[in-house]
Amino acid sequence: MNKLKMHSPDLTQANIAKVAELFPGCIAEARGDDGVITRSIDFDQLRQELSTSIVEGPQERYQLNWPGKREALLNANAPIAKTLRPCRTRERER
16 A cells, blocks of 8 residues: 655755756755755856856855856857867878
8 A cells, every 4th residue: 555645745856956957056055944954046156057148146155266257157158169170181190
């Protein structure tokens, strides 16, 4: 006999797990009122990941930062229109 679960699933944590798969850099840990550490979403970072321009957040947090980091994230997420191709002349010289 299967036992019925008497509570609904935690959809918030399931959604955080889905966001973590797509944007692992946007996941942070937060300590709740009960002292338990849970995963949460850094919405400022997620906003930057999803933006095509530099997003000014309210404040920086304890993390590795440097001047131009947001611009570097923007450039890292930009589409690439270049392709590496083998150099045929060097292959012939070998």
